[in-house]
Amino acid sequence: MADAGAQAPVRRARRRTTRTAWVLRVIAVGYVLALVALPVASVVQHTFADGLGPVWDVLTSDDFLAALRLTVVVAGVAVVLNTVLGVGMGVLLARYRFPGRRLVSAVIDLPVSISPVVVGVALILVYGTYGWFGGALESIGIRVIFAVPGMVLATVLVSLPLVLREIVPTLEEAGLEQEQAAQSLGANAWQRFWRITLPTIRWAVAYGVALSLARSLGEFGAVRVVSGSVSGVSQTLTLYVNDSYQELGPDAQQQAFAAAFVLMTVAVVLIVVIAALRPKEDRS
Amino acid sequence: MSLLADVGAATPTRRGRRPGELTRGAGLGLGVGVLWLSLLVLLPLAAIAASAFDDGVAGFWSAVTDAEALATIRFTVGAAALVTVVNAVVGTLIAWVLVRDRFPGRRVLEVVIDVPFALPTIVAGLVLITLYGPGGPFGVNLVGTRAGVVLALLFVTLPFVVRSVQPLLIDADREVEQAAASLGADGFTIFRRVVLPTLTPAIVSGAALSFARALGEFGSVILISANLVGKTQVSSSYILTMIESQEPTAAAAVATLLLVVALVVLVVLDVVQRRTARRG
Amino acid sequence: MTATPRGPLARTSSRLAAALVAASLLAVAGCSSDGRAAEGTQDAGTTLDLVGFAVVQAAYDDLAEQFATTDAGRGVTVAGSFGASGAQSRAVIAGQDADLVALSLTPDVDNIVQEGLIADDWAADEHQGIVSDSVVVIAVRQGNPKHIEGWDDIVAPGIGIVTADPGTSGSAKWNLLGAYTHGLGENRDEAAAEAYLAKFVGNVVSWNDSGRTATDAFVKGTGDVLISYENEAIAARAAGVELDYVVPDSTFLIENPAAVTVDAPAQAKAFLDFARSEAGQQIFVAHGFRSPFGVEPTADVEGANDPAHPFPDVHTWTVEDLGGWGAVNDELFDKESGLVTRLRG
Numbered sequence: 047m048a049d050a051g052a053q054a055p056v057r058r059a060r061r062r063t064t065r066t067a068w069v070l071r072v073i074a075v076g077y078v079l080a081l082v083a084l085p086v087a088s089v090v091q092h093t094f095a096d097g098l099g100p101v102w103d104v105l106t107s108d109d110f111l112a113a114l115r116l117t118v119v120v121a122g123v124a125v126v127l128n129t130v131l132g133v134g135m136g137v138l139l140a141r142y143r144f145p146g147r148r149l150v151s152a153v154i155d156l157p158v159s160i161s162p163v164v165v166g167v168a169l170i171l172v173y174g175t176y177g178w179f180g181g182a183l184e185s186i187g188i189r190v191i192f193a194v195p196g197m198v199l200a201t202v203l204v205s206l207p208l209v210l211r212e213i214v215p216t217l218e219e220a221g222l223e224q225e226q227a228a229q230s231l232g233a234n235a236w237q238r239f240w241r242i243t244l245p246t247i248r249w250a251v252a253y254g255v256a257l258s259l260a261r262s263l264g265e266f267g268a269v270r271v272v273s274g275s276v277s278g279v280s281q282t283l284t285l286y287v288n289d290s291y292q293e294l295g296p297d298a299q300q301q302a303f304a305a306a307f308v309l310m311t312v313a314v315v316l317i318v319v320i321a322a323l324r325p326k327e328d329r330s
Numbered sequence: 331m332s333l334l335a336d337v338g339a340a341t342p343t344r345r346g347r348r349p350g351e352l353t354r355g356a357g358l359g360l361g362v363g364v365l366w367l368s369l370l371v372l373l374p375l376a377a378i379a380a381s382a383f384d385d386g387v388a389g390f391w392s393a394v395t396d397a398e399a400l401a402t403i404r405f406t407v408g409a410a411a412l413v414t415v416v417n418a419v420v421g422t423l424i425a426w427v428l429v430r431d432r433f434p435g436r437r438v439l440e441v442v443i444d445v446p447f448a449l450p451t452i453v454a455g456l457v458l459i460t461l462y463g464p465g466g467p468f469g470v471n472l473v474g475t476r477a478g479v480v481l482a483l484l485f486v487t488l489p490f491v492v493r494s495v496q497p498l499l500i501d502a503d504r505e506v507e508q509a510a511a512s513l514g515a516d517g518f519t520i521f522r523r524v525v526l527p528t529l530t531p532a533i534v535s536g537a538a539l540s541f542a543r544a545l546g547e548f549g550s551v552i553l554i555s556a557n558l559v560g561k562t563q564v565s566s567s568y569i570l571t572m573i574e575s576q577e578p579t580a581a582a583a584v585a586t587l588l589l590v591v592a593l594v595v596l597v598v599l600d601v602v603q604r605r606t607a608r609r610g
Numbered sequence: 611m612t613a614t615p616r617g618p619l620a621r622t623s624s625r626l627a628a629a630l631v632a633a634s635l636l637a638v639a640g641c642s643s644d645g646r647a648a649e650g651t652q653d654a655g656t657t658l659d660l661v662g663f664a665v666v667q668a669a670y671d672d673l674a675e676q677f678a679t680t681d682a683g684r685g686v687t688v689a690g691s692f693g694a695s696g697a698q699s700r701a702v703i704a705g706q707d708a709d710l711v712a713l714s715l716t717p718d719v720d721n722i723v724q725e726g727l728i729a730d731d732w733a734a735d736e737h738q739g740i741v742s743d744s745v746v747v748i749a750v751r752q753g754n755p756k757h758i759e760g761w762d763d764i765v766a767p768g769i770g771i772v773t774a775d776p777g778t779s780g781s782a783k784w785n786l787l788g789a790y791t792h793g794l795g796e797n798r799d800e801a802a803a804e805a806y807l808a809k810f811v812g813n814v815v816s817w818n819d820s821g822r823t824a825t826d827a828f829v830k831g832t833g834d835v836l837i838s839y840e841n842e843a844i845a846a847r848a849a850g851v852e853l854d855y856v857v858p859d860s861t862f863l864i865e866n867p868a869a870v871t872v873d874a875p876a877q878a879k880a881f882l883d884f885a886r887s888e889a890g891q892q893i894f895v896a897h898g899f900r901s902p903f904g905v906e907p908t909a910d911v912e913g914a915n916d917p918a919h920p921f922p923d924v925h926t927w928t929v930e931d932l933g934g935w936g937a938v939n940d941e942l943f944d945k946e947s948g949l950v951t952r953l954r955g
Contacts, residue, residue: 082446134362153367160375161585162548167569168377
């Protein structure tokens with residue numbers, strides 16, 4: 047669009063930036079700058095407005111560390127669960143044919159399209175004390191809502207398809223030949239899975255795990271609904287940011303910003319990893 | 331938008347099982363997976379639908395036609411639609427610039443675009459209110475304004491259309507464009523007649539994700555919206571208030587309505603996407 | 611037949627990232643086990659689960675700190691969850707752990723009693739279980755640009771009122787009671803009260819989840835006036851927030867209860883006793899609360915209009931004047947037929 051037609055038909059047209067290209071470039075860069083880059087930079091500036099000291103104090107405080115621990119545990123468990131589901135169901139969906147295949151795929155895709163608040167409400171309606179299963183679960187000593195299991199379930203739901211969505215196309219692209227060859231050589235299903243399928247989807251799994259981790263670490267709405275946000279106990283980092291922000295006074299605000307900064311840094315690191323894992327495309 | 335291709339037909343295997351047929355092990359795995367999905371997804375959603383009609387259809391109707399509920403629904407759907415349209419245009423533009431243009435800092439732009447996806451929503455809210463709220467360096471205060479809410483939604487939905495369109499642009503066959511150019515078509519015509527039709531399925535698919543996300547967004551909006559009655563209150567916030575006020579029926583009713591709206595839009599967009607994909 | 615090739619950069623950076631993640635997880639796990647080990651060497655501490663309403667967090671944080679320095683409170687840490695009073699009450703009923711509840715109004719505690727989680731005699735002391743008081747005030751922008759003097763000024767056209775939502779918040783109910791009783795006036799004119807409340811509700815621009823989120827919305831620029839607790843206005847000013855507040859000549863007495871749950875450890879009762887003691891009440895007073903036990907501030911109360919005389923004597927209505935919470939909840943706040951519900955449409 048920039049210049050393909052404006053010059054003599056040479057196979058590799060020399061890139062000359064036209065005015066249109068400049069306008070588009072400015073719009074694109076300006077939009078992203080104003081919408082994303084500037085606000086993010088502003089938070090960084092706010093966080094360190096009083097220097098490194100206050101930030102370090104927050105990062106070494108008990109409540110923050112407890113929130114960090116809880117976030118890592120909840121996100122970690124959620125990512126593991128989703129990876130197992132993603133790999134398992136992914137292989138099943140890509141390699142087998144069975145009635146309801148499309149329905150299963152649609153169901154897995156569903157939670158991502160739902161408001162996180164609704165996800166939380168749905169979990170409460172089933173697993174809360176007055177929910178369908180809640181009473182029965184509590185009588186055998188399992189508390190879901192207002193406890194870590196509920197937070198894990200909420201986090202699992204909001205990132206459910208992320209691993210599977212990466213695996214299925216990869217498996218389909220890879221085709222059946224290797225596995226069929228292995229089978230004809232006598233390999234059983236488990237061997238085929240370990241030796242051929244898994245290595246095939248290795249990078250897709252890594253990509254999906256990174257996406258899933260980013261989503262799980264950052265979940266707020268659903269967890270807000272199912273957790274009591276008890277500081278030091280059931281307060282994740284995102285809840286910590288929210289609760290601190292609501293408190294009065296500059297100390298609390300500093301807590302909110304310091305925690306937000308940590309979350310932002312983790313997000314950026316994960317993005318860089320995700321970008322590196324994205325298949326290297328041929329840029330023409 | 332379907333992930334599933336056909337499992338190819340092939341010659342029968344040693345054990346006489348046709349490829350694609352479930353073995354016992356696979357069947358067991360499928361059973362476990364389906365059970366997990368039922369407990370995690372289907373049952374909770376069924377609970378929402380059931381709870382919405384706890385007081386019958388009349389109860390459902392009065393819950394969703396409540397003045398405040400209606401105001402939030404109207405605003406939320408309207409804002410989501412606006413944001414989706416903006417994203418369809420700007421997202422395509424950004425994808426174009428990323429793929430077809432070369433300038434210093436392009437790689438940085440790529441990373442920045444993914445930030446809204448990976449950033450926790452509450453942090454996104456904090457980020458926006460810091461710059462566009464009271465005390466921000468530009469002196470503009472968008473707290474409690476519809477523009478503020480729309481801004482937050484634009485923030486969180488930025489990557490969807492961009493990332494949906496980008497792969498298609500990267501893989502695009504430039505020959506048709508070059509042919510059109512050599513026939514004398516100007517840039518814009520080439521874009522409109524040659525490139526856009528191939529991109530439409532991806533734009534639509536990204537738009538669908540953008541709409542669904544905007545409809546249910548909570549964390550990034552909740553700070554900047556200030557929950558102004560009839561003005562900036564979004565449905566997710568209303569649902570939360572209802573559940574905390576011990577009115578699960580009202581919460582479930584509005585949630586169900588939102589789910590239906592999302593479903594309708596997703597189905598429509600899926601149809602559009604498939605039609606345009608077939609044509610393109 | 612391998613998967614789509616990923617370059618060497620991808621492999622290196624993902625290995626690096628994996629190493630980073632693993633290292634951080636180990637570090638975090640290490641932190642936690644260190645913490646536990648340290649605790650184990652002291653005498654086993656008790657943790658009390660406190661479920662409180664939003665606005666009282668700072669006071670209870672202080673109380674917990676001071677309590678830990680007393681004999682009865684040695685080794686006791688308080689894990690607090692703070693939020694809208696009504697929502698917190700329902701959370702406890704729905705199973706949230708609580709050894710001690712400190713809520714905004716008595717009905718929120720009574721609802722928990724009904725579930726059997728709190729003993730029936732929780733309010734048997736001379737102050738009916740109340741540990742802190744306050745009054746409803748009108749907070750305005752610094753300098754009072756709209757010249758708000760009292761209740762009548764805030765129902766003028768164009769004045770945006772910020773308050774909390776009575777469905778979730780205790781603060782909301784106190785605020786509405788303040789408005790209602792102003793309309794009632796000395797003559798107890800119910801028609802006038804309804805008329806006033808209608809104008810009040812008509813001017814509300816933002817119904818917030820809790821008293822605290824209402825304050826936050828107001829501070830961020832929403833509305834012209836904030837209806838809230840006197841102690842909240844004082845605490846905000848003490849924290850540097852630029853607002854002023856007006857204590858109307860006639861307002862409503864806010865009474866906040868606290869109670870221990872049936873399965874709570876003994877330290878919970880000790881903590882509650884501490885809150886009721888002279889030392890505990892002094893802490894409340896320092897945070898801008900009025901003391902039902904009559905404890906007077908010994909030092910200036912930072913943030914008050916007049917730090918030396920922080921609690922002006924004004925005429926206050928109480929819930930008893932209106933016939934008790936049962937009557938009040940039915941007439942004003944009932945979700946179907948209550949006056950407020952009807953006025954909100």
